[in-house]
Amino acid sequence: MEGVTEVCERARRAAAAVARSSGEQRDAALEGMAGALIASREEVLEANGADVSAAAGRGESRTVVDRLTLTEARLESMGTALEAVAAQPDPVGEVVEEWTRPSGLTIQRVRAPLGVVAVIYEARPNVTTDVAGLCLKAGNACILRGSSIAHRSNNAVATALRRGLEAAGYPADAVQLVGDTSRAAALELMRSQGSIDLLVPRGGRALIESIEQNATVPYIIDGDGNCHVYVDAAAEPAMARRIVLNAKTQRPSVCNAAETLLVHKRLASDWLRGCLEDLAAAGVEVRGDDRAKKAYSAALDASEEDWATEYLDLVIAVRVVDSIDEAIQHINRYGTSNAEAIVTQDGDAAARFVREVDSGSVFVNASTRFSDGGEFGFGAEIGISTQKLHARGPMGARELTSIKSVVWGSGQVKE
Amino acid sequence: MEGVTEVCERARRAAAAVARSSGEQRDAALEGMAGALIASREEVLEANGADVSAAAGRGESRTVVDRLTLTEARLESMGTALEAVAAQPDPVGEVVEEWTRPSGLTIQRVRAPLGVVAVIYEARPNVTTDVAGLCLKAGNACILRGSSIAHRSNNAVATALRRGLEAAGYPADAVQLVGDTSRAAALELMRSQGSIDLLVPRGGRALIESIEQNATVPYIIDGDGNCHVYVDAAAEPAMARRIVLNAKTQRPSVCNAAETLLVHKRLASDWLRGCLEDLAAAGVEVRGDDRAKKAYSAALDASEEDWATEYLDLVIAVRVVDSIDEAIQHINRYGTSNAEAIVTQDGDAAARFVREVDSGSVFVNASTRFSDGGEFGFGAEIGISTQKLHARGPMGARELTSIKSVVWGSGQVKE
Numbered sequence: 001m002e003g004v005t006e007v008c009e010r011a012r013r014a015a016a017a018v019a020r021s022s023g024e025q026r027d028a029a030l031e032g033m034a035g036a037l038i039a040s041r042e043e044v045l046e047a048n049g050a051d052v053s054a055a056a057g058r059g060e061s062r063t064v065v066d067r068l069t070l071t072e073a074r075l076e077s078m079g080t081a082l083e084a085v086a087a088q089p090d091p092v093g094e095v096v097e098e099w100t101r102p103s104g105l106t107i108q109r110v111r112a113p114l115g116v117v118a119v120i121y122e123a124r125p126n127v128t129t130d131v132a133g134l135c136l137k138a139g140n141a142c143i144l145r146g147s148s149i150a151h152r153s154n155n156a157v158a159t160a161l162r163r164g165l166e167a168a169g170y171p172a173d174a175v176q177l178v179g180d181t182s183r184a185a186a187l188e189l190m191r192s193q194g195s196i197d198l199l200v201p202r203g204g205r206a207l208i209e210s211i212e213q214n215a216t217v218p219y220i221i222d223g224d225g226n227c228h229v230y231v232d233a234a235a236e237p238a239m240a241r242r243i244v245l246n247a248k249t250q251r252p253s254v255c256n257a258a259e260t261l262l263v264h265k266r267l268a269s270d271w272l273r274g275c276l277e278d279l280a281a282a283g284v285e286v287r288g289d290d291r292a293k294k295a296y297s298a299a300l301d302a303s304e305e306d307w308a309t310e311y312l313d314l315v316i317a318v319r320v321v322d323s324i325d326e327a328i329q330h331i332n333r334y335g336t337s338n339a340e341a342i343v344t345q346d347g348d349a350a351a352r353f354v355r356e357v358d359s360g361s362v363f364v365n366a367s368t369r370f371s372d373g374g375e376f377g378f379g380a381e382i383g384i385s386t387q388k389l390h391a392r393g394p395m396g397a398r399e400l401t402s403i404k405s406v407v408w409g410s411g412q413v414k415e
Numbered sequence: 416m417e418g419v420t421e422v423c424e425r426a427r428r429a430a431a432a433v434a435r436s437s438g439e440q441r442d443a444a445l446e447g448m449a450g451a452l453i454a455s456r457e458e459v460l461e462a463n464g465a466d467v468s469a470a471a472g473r474g475e476s477r478t479v480v481d482r483l484t485l486t487e488a489r490l491e492s493m494g495t496a497l498e499a500v501a502a503q504p505d506p507v508g509e510v511v512e513e514w515t516r517p518s519g520l521t522i523q524r525v526r527a528p529l530g531v532v533a534v535i536y537e538a539r540p541n542v543t544t545d546v547a548g549l550c551l552k553a554g555n556a557c558i559l560r561g562s563s564i565a566h567r568s569n570n571a572v573a574t575a576l577r578r579g580l581e582a583a584g585y586p587a588d589a590v591q592l593v594g595d596t597s598r599a600a601a602l603e604l605m606r607s608q609g610s611i612d613l614l615v616p617r618g619g620r621a622l623i624e625s626i627e628q629n630a631t632v633p634y635i636i637d638g639d640g641n642c643h644v645y646v647d648a649a650a651e652p653a654m655a656r657r658i659v660l661n662a663k664t665q666r667p668s669v670c671n672a673a674e675t676l677l678v679h680k681r682l683a684s685d686w687l688r689g690c691l692e693d694l695a696a697a698g699v700e701v702r703g704d705d706r707a708k709k710a711y712s713a714a715l716d717a718s719e720e721d722w723a724t725e726y727l728d729l730v731i732a733v734r735v736v737d738s739i740d741e742a743i744q745h746i747n748r749y750g751t752s753n754a755e756a757i758v759t760q761d762g763d764a765a766a767r768f769v770r771e772v773d774s775g776s777v778f779v780n781a782s783t784r785f786s787d788g789g790e791f792g793f794g795a796e797i798g799i800s801t802q803k804l805h806a807r808g809p810m811g812a813r814e815l816t817s818i819k820s821v822v823w824g825s826g827q828v829k830e
Contacts, residue, residue: 020771093770101792105781114803115773193627197803212608212631218804239826246828354821355508356435358530366520366824375829376820377516388529388612388817389633390805402803405791406769409781411654413661414790 004188007143007176008195011116014173015141019113021170023090026136029168030086033136034079036164037129040156041075047156048125055123055149063253068123068150078129078157084379085133091398092139106408111401113139115197118189118217119382120145122203125153130380131200132161132175138400141174143196145189148181155179190215198400200383220390220399222383225255225338226310227368230327230353231275232344233264239365240267240343241275246367247341249282253312255384256339256371260307260317262327268295268320276318284314291320307334324349328356335359337386339371339393360386360393419603422558422591423610426531429588430556434528436585438505441551444583445501448551449494451579452544455571456490462571463540470538470564478668483538483565493544493572499794500548506813507554521823526816528554530612533604533632534797535560537618540568545795546615547576547590553815556589558611560604563596570594605630613815615798635805635814637798640670640753641725642783645742645768646686647759648679654780655682655758656690661782662756664697668727670799671754671786675722675732677742683710683735691733699729706735722749739764743771750774752801754786754808775801775808 018026037044048070055065096109117140121127128144135142146154154177162172178185186207190199193216201207202222211219229247231240247258263272268291276286276296286292287306288299299318306317307330321327324342331340341363342353354362361371371394373381378396385391391399433441452459463485470480511524532555536542543559550557561569569592577587593600601622605614608631616626617637626634644662646655662673678687683706691701691711701707702721703714714733721732722745736742746755756778757768769777776786786809788796793811800806806814 099792101790103785103790105785105790107791110769112770112773216627218802220804236826242826242828250829354525355527358527359819361820361822363822364824366822366827367829369829370518370520370822370824370827371820375516375518375520376522377514387633389635392817393820402807404774405776405786405808407776407778407781407785409779409785411651411657412781412785413657414665414782414784 004178004185004192007178008116008192010173011141011143011176012195014171015113015115017171018136018141018174019139023092025168026090026139027086029165029170030082030133030136032168033133033161033164034082036160036167037079037082037157038076040160040163041072044075044153044156044160045070045072047152051150051152060149064123064149068125068153070125070153074126078126081126081380082129082133085137085397088137088379088397091137091401096403103412104410105412108406108408109403110406111398112404114400114402116141116143116195117400118143118145118196118199120186120189120199120201120203120207122147123150125150125157127202128154128157128177129161131382132158134380134382134397134400136174137397140400143176143178143189145178145186146181151181187214190217193217202383220383220385220395221387223338223386224310224336225257225384226260226308226334226336227256227258227338228260228262228331228335228340229258229368230262230324230331230340230342231264231267232324232342232346232349233266234346234349235267235343236345237267237271240271241278243341243343243365243367244275245278245282247369248279248284248316249314250367250369252314255310256368257312258316258341258368259309259311260319260334262330263292263318263320264324264327265291265320265322268292272296272320279316282314284316286316286318288318289320292318310336324352328353332358337392338384339363339368341366341368360384419593419595419600419607422593423531423607425588426556426558426591427610429586430528430530432586433551433556433589434554438507440583441505441554442501444580444585445497445548445551447583448548448576448579449497451582452490452494452497452572452575455575455578456487459490459568459571459575460485460487462567466565466567475564479538479564483540483568485540485568489541493541496541496795497544497548500552500812503552503794503812506552506816511818518827519825520827523821523823524818525821526813527819529815529817531556531558531610532815533558533560533611533614535601535604535614535616535618535622537562538565540565540572542617543569543572543592544576546797547573549795549797549812549815551589552812555815558591558593558604560593560601561596566596602629605632608632617798635798635800635810636802638753638801639725639751640672640799641675641723641749641751642671642673642753643675643677643746643750643755644673644783645677645739645746645755645757646679646682647739647757647761647764648681649761649764650682650758651760652682652686655686656693658756658758658780658782659690660693660697662784663694663699663731664729665782665784667729670725671783672727673731673783674724674726675734675749677745678707678733678735679739679742680706680735680737683707687711687735694731697729699731701731701733703733704735707733725751739767743768747773752807753799754778754783756781756783775799
């Protein structure tokens with residue numbers, strides 16, 4: 001099987017060609033990729049069928065099989081995402097800021113492609129199109145390393161995308177799928193210093209720990225989502241109930257679903273009872289601290305471990321706090337820097353929360369479920385960064401650029 | 416000696432206090448730190464004298480001893496840098512962009528402090544004040560790990576800064592100097608995952624390689640500066656001579672000094688001869704390729720190794736190129752992404768160069784020596800990033816922030 005080194009070298013050459021092309025050309029290629037994907041629907045669905053049968057035959061969980069499964073509708077939405085990415089403004093060449101110095105030098109901060117972006121991901125074949133599309137949009141080549149369980153699907157999708165790229169005059173190697181789905185190949189990617197400009201791992205704890213321990217290439221962690229909703233003393237009660245219910249139950253298996261509810265003590269009686277009854281009626285298991293259990297006796301005991309757990313399931317931990325300070329402290333201690341919300345009509349409380357909560361996205365009077373590249377308007381997302389450097393929260397094409405300084409002079413030399 | 420773990424814990428607590436304070440309070444503290452430094456001039460100069468004698472006694476190079484030495488004037492300029500940092504706009508809370516979604520959600524990208532910033536650096540005591548000042552400006556606590564050679568000086572400077580911080584109502588631990596200057600302590604810092612939000616190594620190849628191999632904390636590399644000046648076919652000849660001479664000789668020991676001169680073949684005769692004679696007259700050893708030697712027979716042979724060397728000395732490598740393409744390829748192959756310049760009156764050539772050269776800072780008709788936080792207007796600098804993620808080129812206080820999303824709603828839930 002082909003080596004990671006060769007894949008990286010081909011990506012570097014393709015990246016140079018992509019970086020030289022115009023935004024219009026890249027958008028045309030994205031449209032072409034969408035068209036080629038739809039034109040290949042039969043091959044893709046057939047390959048996916050084989051992956052799905054093999055996975056079901058091996059006894060993979062329903063969630064995994066569901067994530068893996070492509071349908072006509074899902075395939076079409078993958079094409080639509082490529083078109084949505086094409087419709088975004090071109091990030092390459094964007095002048096982020098500009099100023100002139102007393103020396104007469106004008107300094108511009110300009111977005112430029114990163115070069116080669118690699119993504120290691122799990123079962124969902126739509127990641128293949130999202131990543132390929134956003135990378136091309138930002139002028140980069142990409143290296144895709146999906147999981148073996150989805151390899152036939154990913155391969156069929158990547159083949160279609162490469163066909164679209166070539167038809168638009170780009171080297172097919174601007175999108176490459178790594179054939180070797182072994183751990184050794186993933187490790188080689190992580191250690192391909194100088195060949196990969198950004199690695200984004202989209203996977204579980206084991207992958208992330210392996211990256212943290214082994215990677216020598218720059219990376220951005222798409223980590224866990226232990227998300228919080230804090231219902232403040234000054235919350236509008238009906239809105240708070242609606243937001244809590246939505247954040248927990250609208251799609252509990254995703255990283256921006258809420259896992260812990262923090263409630264100001266002033267709402268710890270009737271309001272909390274009603275809210276937890278709503279959740280229980282929606283099938284949610286409630287685990288509370290002593291004061292929460294006082295309001296809602298059917299709650300189970302929340303342990304220290306619950307505060308730190310991303311359930312990804314119909315379970316919620318509930319804690320009553322004395323103040324917004326206590327809520328902020330709790331979040332900063334147990335949160336994973338994905339998305340947190342406050343429900344309040346008090347502008348000062350909102351201002352403190354958004355300033356002091358250390359998280360990628362902080363919501364005021366809205367569900368944490370909006371922490372998402374699509375909802376932010378990026379067309380698709382490369383992942384949700386849970387780290388602080390370079391990008392936090394949902395990442396679109398702009399997060400796949402670097403910002404360089406372009407300095408315009410008229411002969412200036414340093415005295 | 417005190418452990419790195421305790422230092423990190425104290426920094427985390429101090430960082431929370433700093434982050435909660437206002438920009439006015441932080442600026443007042445910066446002024447106070449400048450005042451305390453000047454007030455401690457005697458202790459600082461005495462401690463520095465002891466470091467300098469010890470270093471000279473051990474036979475350290477003149478360059479090292481010179482970098483280490485403080486004078487009244489240098490001490491004052493350290494205070495002035497703190498005041499210049501105080502005079503900068505407050506990066507914390509800056510709304511970088513803002514947009515509203517069809518859902519009615521308004522999304523703001525807001526700068527927030529990183530938290531705890533650690534810097535590992537070499538002999539120069541002014542780094543102590545620059546780093547402490549910029550970190551405080553951006554709402555962070557800092558951990559300083561200087562080299563043993565400067566420890567008495569750094570300790571006296573840090574003591575003064577901490578006095579200034581406390582007088583301004585901040586915990587002194589917002590600025591901490593690590594007492595243990597061993598390699599083991601540096602390694603522990605690199606691996607203090609979760610305790611350090613950013614590590615900036617300012618040192619040689621060995622330190623950077625150690626970080627790349629061992630670090631589990633986020634870091635930004637302040638790497639080598641193999642900087643290039645490309646003199647285009649359409650260069651204004653006198654300007655080009657002035658810029659080349661300045662970029663090479665104004666201060667050859669620093670990372671933004673030019674190391675390689677690339678000249679378009681159209682200027683490879685008389686102009687090149689004159690330019691290289693200028694350089695030789697300034698004491699520069701010239702190493703050229705065959706065509707450069709044809710123009711200037713006194714040149715030594717440039718080898719493959721020369722193209723990749725950061726001399727930091729009065730030596731220059733010279734290559735004649737057939738085209739701007741060849742110049743760009745050369746730079747992208749051998750450059751270290753610090754600073755590169757083109758001299759040209761041709762707008763198209765300039766546009767291509769700034770777009771296609773993969774470097775932190777790209778200069779048009781100006782010396783590479785302007786790749787510097789002070790020259791960019793940052794008051795001081797935390798270093799010059801030679802990587803692509805988060806920050807490229809000179810880093811000031813803004814580069815010590817992260818950007819989080821603050822999303823304002825009115826009860827939105829996801830359908």
